[in-house]
Amino acid sequence: QQQVKQSPQSLIVQKGGISIINCAYENTAFDYFPWYQQFPGKGPALLIAIRPDVSEKKEGRFTISFNKSAKQFSLHIMDSQPGDSATYFCAASKEGDTNAGKSTFGDGTTLTVKP
């Protein structure tokens, strides 16, 4: 049973458009929700993360929206650029858990931003 479900599997957006990737989780004990960005042939790297005490976090063009009651969170990329083309993974874990890196990951979304 998958604890974090991510959608869509792939996404094509025009340059300047908004990219939206969604994730839903099941375990209410999770309290740390990061998004990772992975370029081809590279390891994933933390992009932005949120904790459930806030409903939104923004860093530049990247925003996480968090809905605790619905157990959902989403990544919004504003003014999407070709350089944003990558695979994005959502994840969920419990902070303070020494297995934080054993986060439950979504299956990933391949984003293509067309010029």
Added chain:
Amino acid sequence: DGGITQSPKYLFRKEGQNVTLSCEQNLNHDAMYWYRQDPGQGLRLIYYSQIVNDFQKGDIAEGYSVSREKKESFPLTVTSAQKNPTAFYLCASSGLIGEAFFGQGTRLTVV
């Protein structure tokens, strides 16, 4: 620079051969992990270790082995029992705050 170092970047294995992938971290993290990634797929956990001299199987441990003799090092051996080893292998580590730090990966190909 602090981080995770994986080597080699590319590795070729002959049929029936064991190969070892290296992973070193200087982040002083207790926990380390190995993931396998197939083309267009997500991250599948192979093994993880929370402390030196202790490790646990992940979801796809068959055909793999690990050791954790030092806090900084967590090598992965792909044995001949792993029938389909061609994949991208990622090592990661984490502290108590939830972020995982990943290495740059090793691409293993069977020839």
